[in-house]
Amino acid sequence: MCRMGSDPGLTELRRGVLGPCVLALLDERPRFGLELVRELAAAGGLLTSDGTVYPLLSRLRDAGLVTSEWHDPAGERARRYYFITDAGRGQLKSFRADWTDFAATVTKVLFLPPGTPAGTSAQPGEEPPDE
């Protein structure tokens, strides 16, 4: 588990990717809120605060990307479970494709060797050369 810094730009980046990460977890199986919080917190660096997940769930449901329903099994605590919808799966698929290209581009530009025109060198994931 790692914790990223509290740079405002990073906070915005986290906000941008948190929704797809929640959709990805729900695509695996339905989960309840605290479960999502714990898993995202365990992944590290995705949450600016634990409470961030709850407003996000509400917005995802308003957007039709997830649904929710109460589960109240005998002898256990009642919990609201969240389920991904077809629209949510479609958006997750689209984001995964965009993210691969986006991450590759960002990595390429971020780690561009000095003096090299953008787009002519550095492969995705390539380490910057030692000076």
Added chain:
Amino acid sequence: MSDTVLARPVVKQYLRALDAACASLPAAQARELHELIAAHLDETLPPAATDAEVDAELARLGTPRALAADAAGPARPPALRRLRNRLGRVRWWTWTAIAVLVAAIGTGAGYLIAVNSAAPLVASGEIGWLYPADQAVAVMTTAGDVTQTAVPYRFGQRQGIVVSLVNESAWTQEIVGVGPRWDFGSLPGQSAVTVQSGPDLNVAGVPAPGTSTYYASPGAIPPNSARIVRLFWTSDLCMGGGDGGIGLDQITLLVRVGGITRTENIALQDAFLLISPKHSVTRNCQ
């Protein structure tokens, strides 16, 4: 100790702050967020959690304001939608109370307007002087359309007039006194007004056979009816010889209409005139 951490004052305060911060969100969304945060706290914190543990968990959740901002999304809802959301969470009994209040104010305002728009009393004709001492010496003169009746001013004595007033409105009008700017009788309490009253007066003020009338103060004039009114005073104004006299071409009365007392200036058809005697006593002169 309570069996849930939700009963802790600091947690209650946090949830109240969350509700306040979510005031501009749709009610269902705010309710769900409250429910999720409460469930989170209830599940992550044991009932016996220390204050430090509670504080740490609240800090991990983030501030209520930040949660509300996250729930609102990147773009805040337009002012009109925020207002609609706020109004949407007003409870039905609040709307009922507002409706009752508006209806009461409207009814009250309508009532006041109706009362104030009631036609004032009008003089239908002068009967004459109240006291025989004046009536016996009254001199009637006419100049053009103006008729006036004149009597000597009797300083320090009671004098008065009798007029007929008509109530042309749909409201009962009760004469409760003379107006504040009465021309005669400079001292308070020296002037008075009484109204013809009786058990069986018709609209013209005529009593049914075998019944009597009397004069009362205050006295009421029913809607669309006429009554005889007596005004009298103690003549104590300073009028030295050669002052001429005092004319009375209107009377000012305090009239109660539907619970509202108003001042009515009533023009007289003919004028009453009090003439100064040549050698009057001037005891009340300043």
